[in-house]
Amino acid sequence: MNRSTMLLLMLWMSFFTESVQAKMTVINDVLGRKVEVDLPAQKVVLGFYAEDYMAIGTETAFDKVVGISRDTWKTWRPANWSLYTNYRPSLKDIPDVGEVEAQTFSIEKVISLKPNVILLADWQYKSLGTDISRLTNANIPIVVVDYNAQTLDRHIKSTKIIGQLTGQNERARKIADEYKLAIENTLQRIKEANLVKPRTYVEYGNKGPGKFSFTYGKNMWGAVVTMLGGNNIATPFVEWWGTMSPEQVLASNPEVIFLSGTESGVKGDAMAMGQGIDRKLAESRLKGFTKRASWEQMPAIKNQRVYGIYHGAARTILGAPMVRFIAKSMYPNLFEDINPEQEYLDFYKQYLPVTPTGTFTAQVAK
Incomplete structure (x- = not known):
């Protein structure tokens, strides 16, 4: 086999491997939107819920995070941010895309990072208003999750969505089931007591x-x-x-x-x-x-x-x-x-x- 043939074979094998690893999948987000995403996600911009993303997707999920809304972590929970960055200093190197509530969120920065998905909280998605169209026009899939509502349904859906994005479906189901059991057992006690x-x-x-x-x-x-x-x-x-x-x-x-x-x-x-x-x-x-x-x-x-x-x-x-x-x-x-x-x-x-x-x-x- 000559060198040119070997190089072509290696390129074909690389393409084949990537196509096997990344599969176009339709995700139903918490707003009922159907979003096509290559899974597991290889380049992610994370708007919120950083600890959830790590707990569900494992620490390795952050190897694929190319942008983050840093203020929702570093500014809102500074000591928690320090706890994680002392353990994993590379978190500091993830580009900051700004914060929606402070009106510093940069659509241009997000687009420049060329993510294959951006994960937003429900409140972030709604607050961005017409700017959302700029992301969709740039062919960046937007997946919406929501832990802010504090409802059992949205907690479970959001957890399973993150599991899909990170390729950790079984882990996500386990975490979601444990959460569901804790909440339902708590509610059952209250219901039976009728206080x-x-x-x-x-x-x-x-x-x-x-x-x-x-x-x-x-x-x-x-x-x-x-x-x-x-x-x-x-x-x-x-x-x-x-x-x-x-x-x-x-x-x-x-x-x-x-x-x-x-x-x-x-x-x-x-x-x-x-x-x-x-x-x-x-x-x-x-x-x-x-x-x-x-x-x-x-x-x-x-x-x-x-x-x-x-x-x-x-x-x-x-x-x-x-x-x-x-x-x-x-x-x-x-x-x-x-x-x-x-x-x-x-x-x-x-x-x-x-x-x-x-x-x-x-x-x-x-």
């Missing part, structure tokens, strides 16, 4: 006690409270997310209060939760919120039913333990046998390459 719905308030404590910040109606923590049979006091005032006035909160007289926070809260007097956060600091910050004007008259304060929760553990397949923490806080006698924070850490041991340390759930010290 009175506790009036519940959740607030993102990023602005500290001095200024009321976001609460949630139909999505995020609000959706979790409703799913668990709670009476979410924000429902009459906030459709998706927004603020309630101090007067509205007081008049609603909540029996259970949750303040969520991230590692960024370590600055100032904001609620601090998450990677690297000392439990005493988290409890101290939580106590600060109970000192708000007239809050001492509310049942939640009188009965010390004020809880801190890690905001980074919402909108993720890692979130079943946080759902169970909320359930345990709302119905303490039903869930004495579970340790949600340990369950959260156990997920990392099983599915992720890093080991977080810090405070992910908290309660006002009794």
Whole structure:
């Protein structure tokens, strides 16, 4: 066999191998859109849900990530970002495509990376509006997933979609089944107990006690409270997310209060939760919120039913333990046998390459 013939044979074999590895498949995303993608995806731009992508697709899935919305990880959860980049420094080298909410997302940057798919959260897809057409005109398939809705259906669908994209269908099914079992068992206990719905308030404590910040109606923590049979006091005032006035909160007289926070809260007097956060600091910050004007008259304060929760553990397949923490806080006698924070850490041991340390759930010290 001469050299030219051998070279042609090698090129043909290379083409054949790639064609076997990458197969055009139709994905039905969470919006019911049918999207044709070469699978497993070889060049991915990741808009959100980085930990989910790694947990489901394994660490090797990030070998195929050519672009990322870095602020949704580094800025929103800085200590978590450091945890991963200390373990895998190459994450820092993935090109940043900007962030949708901050209006820095660059369509031009995405197109320049020549991905064969871009994975967006539902809220990102909708926020980009007409810019979406620029991506589709560039023949870049867009697949939409959604953990923000905090519904069992979308969590399961999103997990299986990521499994398809990364070629980890069996792993995705296992993770999805475990999530489904945890949620359904939690809901079953509540249903069988048939208890009175506790009036519940959740607030993102990023602005500290001095200024009321976001609460949630139909999505995020609000959706979790409703799913668990709670009476979410924000429902009459906030459709998706927004603020309630101090007067509205007081008049609603909540029996259970949750303040969520991230590692960024370590600055100032904001609620601090998450990677690297000392439990005493988290409890101290939580106590600060109970000192708000007239809050001492509310049942939640009188009965010390004020809880801190890690905001980074919402909108993720890692979130079943946080759902169970909320359930345990709302119905303490039903869930004495579970340790949600340990369950959260156990997920990392099983599915992720890093080991977080810090405070992910908290309660006002009794």
